[in-house]
Amino acid sequence: MNKLNQQGLASSNEIAQIYEILSQTYPTFENTDDPWMTNGLSSTPFKSLVSVCLSTMTITKRVVNACVPLYQRVSNFEELLALDDDELRQIIKPVAHYNRKTVNLKLMARQIIELHNGNIPETREELMKLQGVGRKVTDIMLNFVFSKDTIAVDTHVLRVLNRLKIIATDSAEDAAVKINLITPTFYKKHAHEWLIQHGMKVCTARKPKCSECCVNQFCSQFDS
Numbered sequence: 001m002n003k004l005n006q007q008g009l010a011s012s013n014e015i016a017q018i019y020e021i022l023s024q025t026y027p028t029f030e031n032t033d034d035p036w037m038t039n040g041l042s043s044t045p046f047k048s049l050v051s052v053c054l055s056t057m058t059i060t061k062r063v064v065n066a067c068v069p070l071y072q073r074v075s076n077f078e079e080l081l082a083l084d085d086d087e088l089r090q091i092i093k094p095v096a097h098y099n100r101k102t103v104n105l106k107l108m109a110r111q112i113i114e115l116h117n118g119n120i121p122e123t124r125e126e127l128m129k130l131q132g133v134g135r136k137v138t139d140i141m142l143n144f145v146f147s148k149d150t151i152a153v154d155t156h157v158l159r160v161l162n163r164l165k166i167i168a169t170d171s172a173e174d175a176a177v178k179i180n181l182i183t184p185t186f187y188k189k190h191a192h193e194w195l196i197q198h199g200m201k202v203c204t205a206r207k208p209k210c211s212e213c214c215v216n217q218f219c220s221q222f223d224s
């Protein structure tokens with residue numbers, strides 16, 4: 001079990017140790033056969049942004065089922081904007097909230113064309129102004145497309161961070177602010193990739209595999 005500080009959270013030394021172990025346990029995404037990578041869902045900045053927007057509240061298999069046919073029809077924001085709304089809605093039907101996402105994608109495409117000459121803006125402030133783009137999508141774009149040292153927090157990352165008492169909050173937005181403040185810069189670039197793999201493979205929502213966990217010595221939930 002980790003030694004907790006006055007707020008009941010892991011110390012900075014322990015946080016660095018946890019990242020070090022995770023980095024030695026999990027590959028970075030480009031070295032995995034994750035369907036997101038093998039289906040080219042982020043092979044261009046356009047695909048990255050659209051795929052991530054479609055992925056909210058949706059499992060990867062359904063994102064793939066929507067994105068693969070979509071990218072056979074469109075490859076840039078002009079083509080996306082020109083696509084008939086009903087056709088777009090039908091193509092992305094596998095993902096959650098496809099009606100709302102259809103509207104958001106069209107508005108976002110128009111913003112990028114009219115305000116940014118068809119190029120995705122590279123600053124947090126401008127990304128957050130795009131229709132349907134929140135903190136998580138922004139952090140993913142900054143990290144994976146624009147190579148910034150930024151950690152995106154999704155449901156898996158949020159769960160792992162709370163269980164390890166690296167943070168203590170139910171809010172993904174709050175967690176994103178905090179984890180980006182306390183993570184050593186050396187680990188920031190790939191922290192999301194290690195944490196999400198740990199959350200999906202070991203520290204699962206139901207029945208986490210604590211006895212197999214590479215960082216269980218730091219976790220108050222592990223009863224050795």
Ligand code: SF4
Pocket residue numbers: 160163164202203204208209210211213214215216219220221222
């Ligand atoms: S010990 Fe269990 S709860 Fe703690 S991080 Fe590992 S898998 Fe998750």
